[in-house]
């Protein structure tokens with residue numbers, strides 16, 4: 014129904030952790046979700062969801078024209094499907110047609126309530142392609158000035174592409190010198206959808222290869238991600254009402 018890309022501009026702010034766990038949280042709320050790992054050079058959703066790719070077809074095979082939509086879509090749980098990215102260096106040597114991403118997300122949207130794209134950091138071709146292939150974006154940042162700069166840039170790019178900005182997610186929060194949420198909203202002129210705590214439990218979930226919201230549902234970051242899931246659903250219904258009204 015709706016495709017949202019998880020963007021940031023700056024790298025390492027927590028896009029992939031949020032994408033994977035938001036996908037799990039939304040599927041646990043009863044929504045059918047597809048995730049796409051569109052970080053072409055740095056795919057991590059397989060690791061985050063504890064999925065062993067073996068010889069499975071990936072997004073790279075789809076973009077190089079060597080696999081169909083059905084072949085690349087993996088069922089992780091009854092309500093959660095994922096198109097993983099290859100972690101093999103050889104996959105990057107192939108000629109990838111990034112404009113095929115849009116065809117994939119259209120196909121996925123027809124079959125799911127929500128499609129979430131994990132995007133590459135920066136403003137290279139793959140990050141643009143992900144934004145183009147989505148209807149809306151969520152901007153992830155950390156409450157520091159370096160990450161705000163990236164967020165401001167990605168906001169401009171998304172707006173220029175005519176994409177709806179669902180809002181901002183503040184991640185790794187809870188420190189003394191954090192930029193306050195109201196200030197972030199004022200600088201970015203966007204709503205903060207959720208504030209996710211800097212949470213060491215994430216390391217345990219990474220070691221165990223299990224998503225945080227499943228392994229540690231009561232941890233501070235899981236709480237923030239669940240709040241984000243509720244907010245996304247609220248926005249989804251609002252967007253649906255707008256479209257039908």
Ligand SMILES: Nc1ncnc2c1ncn2[C@@H]1O[C@H](COP(=O)(O)OP(=O)(O)OP(=O)(O)O)[C@@H](O)[C@H]1O
Nearest residue numbers: 024025026027028029030134185210211212215234
């Ligand atoms: N809320 C959090 N609390 C503690 N650590 C976190 C949190 N969110 C993310 N991290 C850690 O920050 C690092 C970067 O996270 P992640 O890979 O999700 O970021 P990213 O934005 O996807 O990075 P990239 O731009 O390289 O794709 C990881 O080591 C992750 O465990």
Ligand SMILES: [Mg+2]
Nearest residue numbers: 028029052057
């Ligand atoms: Mg990432």
